[in-house]
Amino acid sequence: MKTIEEIKQAIETKFGVxxxxxxxxxxxxxxKWPEIASFLKTDPEYSFDxxxxxTGTDYKDYLEVVYHLYSxxxxxxxxxxxxxxxxxxxxxxxxxxxxxxxxxxxxxxxDLLGIHFEGHPDLRRIFMWEGFVGHxxxxxxxxxxxxxxx
Amino acid sequence: xxxxxxxxxxPQLKANLEKRxxxxxxxxxLYNWGRKYSIWPxxxxxxxxxxxxxxxxAARYDIDRFGAGLFRPSPRQADLLIISGxxxxxxxxxxxxxxxxxxxxxxxxxxxxxxxxxxxFRDGYNVVRGIDRxxxxxxxxxxxxxxxxxxxxxxxxxxxxxxxxxxxxxxWYQKGFKREFPVPEYGPNGLIPPxxxxxxxxxxxxxx
Amino acid sequence: MNCPYLQNMDxxxxxxxxxxxxxxxxxxxxxxxxxxxxVVLDGEQVIRLKPVMGYLHRNxxxxxxxxxxxxxxxxxxxxxxxxxxxxxFSYALAVEKLAGIEVPERAQYLRVIMAELTRLINHIVLxxxxxxxxxxxxxxxxxxxxxxxxxxxxxxxxxxSRMMCNYFRFGGVKRDVPxxxxxxxxxxxxxxxxxxxxxxxxxxxxxILLSRCQNVGILPKALAVNAGITGPVLRASGIPYxxxxxxxxxxxxxxxxxxPVGEAGDVYDRYYVxxxxxxxSLQILEQAINEIPDGEVISKAGAQAAKxxxxxxVPKGDAYGRTEAPKGELGFYLVSDGSGKPYxxxxxxxxxxxxxxxxxxxxxxxxxxxxxxxxxxxxVLGEVDR
Numbered sequence: 049m050k051t052i053e054e055i056k057q058a059i060e061t062k063f064g065v066x067x068x069x070x071x072x073x074x075x076x077x078x079x080k081w082p083e084i085a086s087f088l089k090t091d092p093e094y095s096f097d098x099x100x101x102x103t104g105t106d107y108k109d110y111l112e113v114v115y116h117l118y119s120x121x122x123x124x125x126x127x128x129x130x131x132x133x134x135x136x137x138x139x140x141x142x143x144x145x146x147x148x149x150x151x152x153x154x155x156x157x158x159d160l161l162g163i164h165f166e167g168h169p170d171l172r173r174i175f176m177w178e179g180f181v182g183h184x185x186x187x188x189x190x191x192x193x194x195x196x197x198x
Numbered sequence: 199x200x201x202x203x204x205x206x207x208x209p210q211l212k213a214n215l216e217k218r219x220x221x222x223x224x225x226x227x228l229y230n231w232g233r234k235y236s237i238w239p240x241x242x243x244x245x246x247x248x249x250x251x252x253x254x255x256a257a258r259y260d261i262d263r264f265g266a267g268l269f270r271p272s273p274r275q276a277d278l279l280i281i282s283g284x285x286x287x288x289x290x291x292x293x294x295x296x297x298x299x300x301x302x303x304x305x306x307x308x309x310x311x312x313x314x315x316x317x318x319f320r321d322g323y324n325v326v327r328g329i330d331r332x333x334x335x336x337x338x339x340x341x342x343x344x345x346x347x348x349x350x351x352x353x354x355x356x357x358x359x360x361x362x363x364x365x366x367x368x369x370w371y372q373k374g375f376k377r378e379f380p381v382p383e384y385g386p387n388g389l390i391p392p393x394x395x396x397x398x399x400x401x402x403x404x405x406x
Numbered sequence: 407m408n409c410p411y412l413q414n415m416d417x418x419x420x421x422x423x424x425x426x427x428x429x430x431x432x433x434x435x436x437x438x439x440x441x442x443x444x445v446v447l448d449g450e451q452v453i454r455l456k457p458v459m460g461y462l463h464r465n466x467x468x469x470x471x472x473x474x475x476x477x478x479x480x481x482x483x484x485x486x487x488x489x490x491x492x493x494x495f496s497y498a499l500a501v502e503k504l505a506g507i508e509v510p511e512r513a514q515y516l517r518v519i520m521a522e523l524t525r526l527i528n529h530i531v532l533x534x535x536x537x538x539x540x541x542x543x544x545x546x547x548x549x550x551x552x553x554x555x556x557x558x559x560x561x562x563x564x565x566x567s568r569m570m571c572n573y574f575r576f577g578g579v580k581r582d583v584p585x586x587x588x589x590x591x592x593x594x595x596x597x598x599x600x601x602x603x604x605x606x607x608x609x610x611x612x613x614i615l616l617s618r619c620q621n622v623g624i625l626p627k628a629l630a631v632n633a634g635i636t637g638p639v640l641r642a643s644g645i646p647y648x649x650x651x652x653x654x655x656x657x658x659x660x661x662x663x664x665x666p667v668g669e670a671g672d673v674y675d676r677y678y679v680x681x682x683x684x685x686x687s688l689q690i691l692e693q694a695i696n697e698i699p700d701g702e703v704i705s706k707a708g709a710q711a712a713k714x715x716x717x718x719x720v721p722k723g724d725a726y727g728r729t730e731a732p733k734g735e736l737g738f739y740l741v742s743d744g745s746g747k748p749y750x751x752x753x754x755x756x757x758x759x760x761x762x763x764x765x766x767x768x769x770x771x772x773x774x775x776x777x778x779x780x781x782x783x784x785x786v787l788g789e790v791d792r
Binding site: 175176177179180181182184189191192194195 | 288323326327385386387388393400
């Protein structure tokens with residue numbers, strides 16, 4: 049497997065974007081993400097054909113989506129990719145058309161963290177019901193008090 | 199009333215009759231005896247406890263010994279609802295609806311810590327803190343999950359309860375009796391209402 | 407809608423079949439819990455299927471943010487409640503990766519033994535329920551639970567609990583096993599193949615099983631990889647991807663075992679791959695009990711953390727630990743902010759992601775086959791909804 053530095057170099061030269069490495073993961077700007085994703089998947093040198101996990105984290109100042117990529121054919125990984133987005137208007141391009149495994153996981157991140165994945169074919173709440181207000185995994189979510197007086 | 203010997207029947211006379219093949223008992227006793235050994239539970243597994251419920255129905259614990267082995271998939275045919283696991287806010291309306299669909303007389307066992315109070319998940323935003331907020335529960339079984347023996351013990355307790363009921367006085371044999379529990383609705387943060395005040399009381403000034 | 411059947415139907419509009427919308431679940435005897443499928447049927451054929459989840463969404467991820475690292479361990483038991491120990495394993499690995507805690511030899515072996523016993527339980531119960539879904543009502547489950555009880559007895563003696571074992575600690579396991587443990591595992595290793603032979607004699611070449619399961623719910627290779635399917639479902643489609651082999655986590659690198667793969671990727675292959683996997687698990691178990699050394703079962707740092715959970719300092723950062731749980735890749739993504747609690751705790755649940763392809767597998771099949779296709783994916787709602 050190529051080192052994370054080499055992957056960073058390759059992406060930077062190909063797409064002309066600034067990427068930083070943070071704790072063994074690539075911090076990618078969200079605008080170019082679909083192109084980079086399909087490059088990582090289809091390029092035979094990388095062929096990250098298996099997207100294991102998609103999830104988000106609320107860091108209070110911003111939201112971060114984390115992707116863990118593996119290659120089943122070349123048996124290597126993980127390549128960790130992080131994308132940051134604004135907390136109030138959280139929008140990130142969807143990668144469902146590239147990796148189907150993102151379908152439910154992006155819906156989960158939308159439901160619980162309120163990250164809108166643009167281009168997702170069916171972006172609805174997955175765990176909570178329609179009509180539920182708020183995104184529970186955000187740090188400022190307040191749980192309903194069931195024991196209050198009616 | 200459950201014991202026919204308490205019915206002011208002369209024991210001498212009774213013994214004599216029994217020798218000739220005539221058995222005396224009260225309607226209550228006979229009726230409840232039949233009811234308590236043919237409880238049909240509903241096949242409704244909610245979470246982890248459902249596995250122990252299946253284990254109780256399987257060969258080693260064999261709930262059929264107590265007459266409750268015939269799990270029915272339809273609530274219309276069931277007498278007993280075993281709440282086996284965490285009731286989430288998303289699932290609670292369905293559970294109440296299931297209980298409403300069961301014919302009288304019906305009973306409910308809350309199996310496990312989650313069904314009693316929310317258990318380890320009590321603080322969750324999607325967890326109902328015990329199913330007795332919405333429907334009356336006859337027997338509570340503690341444990342996470344309770345062992346199959348505990349479920350059997352609960353069944354015996356339920357049989358005792360059935361035994362103690364009098365046919366004439368029980369409410370579901372009264373004319374025009376209809377019992378429906380209001381099904382909670384999904385609200386913006388949780389269920390509306392958060393509990394059914396007719397079956398569940400919250401004491402004032404007591405931290406819950 | 408890219409369903410060839412539907413396009414034909416539009417052309418031959420003289421044929422009058424009514425569309426039928428059926429909501430299977432959440433209370434349905436064959437949905438393995440509180441799972442709902444909204445199915446659109448044309449006659450008996452499925453033309454659309456949407457899974458609806460969340461009826462057992464117990465907020466693991468939110469609750470864990472207020473727990474100490476160790477206090478999350480018993481909650482992992484309740485994710486996939488058939489395989490409590492496999493979940494413990496995965497979580498312990500993730501935290502050990504983050505905190506850099508070493509695990510002594512004996513504990514490594516005990517972990518592997520426990521995980522493989524759990525795999526036996528999971529697969530045997532799955533086969534029982536699959537047959538249940540096929541219509542062999544409850545008898546196969548009785549046999550499966552008979553075997554399961556034998557293994558649960560072992561768990562109870564070691565951990566104190568039948569199902570929710572909570573046995574793993576960071577840097578080892580809670581306590582050493584009773585002296586007769588190895589002997590009893592050996593007994594299981596000797597006895598279990600006989601049970602499997604009996605089961606296979608009844609099932610593997612059974613006419614009904616073959617005609618119900620073969621060529622039903624086919625999952626093509628390319629789709630399986632793209633949709634992130636893992637575990638026996640992926641291997642049944644012909645891809646030998648087993649994290650025990652790839653990552654060689656814990657001490658799996660030392661054991662000789664094969665990775666069974668299917669060819670067609672249908673329900674039958676998924677059934678048979680699991681039978682073969684049980685045989686391989688028994689191989690691992692046999693090697694493990696022959697090689698297990700004496701010694702400590704928990705490292706010093708781990709013992710300290712087990713005694714006083716709040717003193718466990720996990721350095722700032724994030725880690726992703728994954729293992730081959732019986733249902734597929736179970737991953738834990740943990741973020742630490744340096745305090746005594748996880749800042750973020752995410753579970754990558756195998757059965758949740760394996761459900762992605764449920765619709766693809768079911769379209770064009772009969773409604774009765776939907777039940778066995780769902781059964782062959784092997785979901786547990788505790789893990790799907792979390």
